[in-house]
Amino acid sequence: MKSLKEYALKRPTVFIMCGIPGSGKSTYIEDNLNVDEIVSRDIIRVELGYTKSVDEKFVGTREQEDKVTQYENKRIVELCKQNKTFVVDDINTGRYRSNLIKLLRDNNAYIIGININTPLDVCIERRKGQISPDIMKKIYNQKQPIKSDEVDELINV
Secondary structure, eight states: OOOHHHHHHTSOEEEEEEOOTTSSHHHHHHHHOOOSEEEEHHHHHHHTTSOSSTTSOOOOOHHHHHHHHHHHHHHHHHHHHTTOEEEEESOOOSTTHHHHHHHHHHTTOEEEEEEOOOOHHHHHHHTTTTSOHHHHHHHHHHOOOOOGGGSSEEEEO
16 A cells, blocks of 8 residues: 555645745745745736736736636646646635635645744734735734645644
8 A cells, every 4th residue: 555655746746835925935935845836926927917026016906816816727737737846825824725725636736735924023024115014914813824634734834
């Protein structure tokens, strides 16, 4: 009988990041994960021409954000079909996460959730001038960390 790890190696492996803006998700990825690709709504917004760089913060219209989601989902399915190891780098703090996990399960992915638990005051300081402290507090108070029953493995940082 194959171990879970042996079975997982024959499946796409996907890391789902979960943390508010400024928590250090991208830094964690750079420092700790060896992946084939990063799927990020910020990167997709650049690719679609909505922003000029990933550092430019942008909240689009419902239509624009729906297009970003469609593009993101298409890319995720492609990477799963190619049996790639990749990261979904977004805040993933709740509302859309269940749809993401369903998409990954439907595509036979081995899912590793990573909760980045940086204190709110640190995140506010890192996003000073980009996101207002009131919005940061709202995001922080509404966040829902990934639970162990949602994923195959869970890492809390």
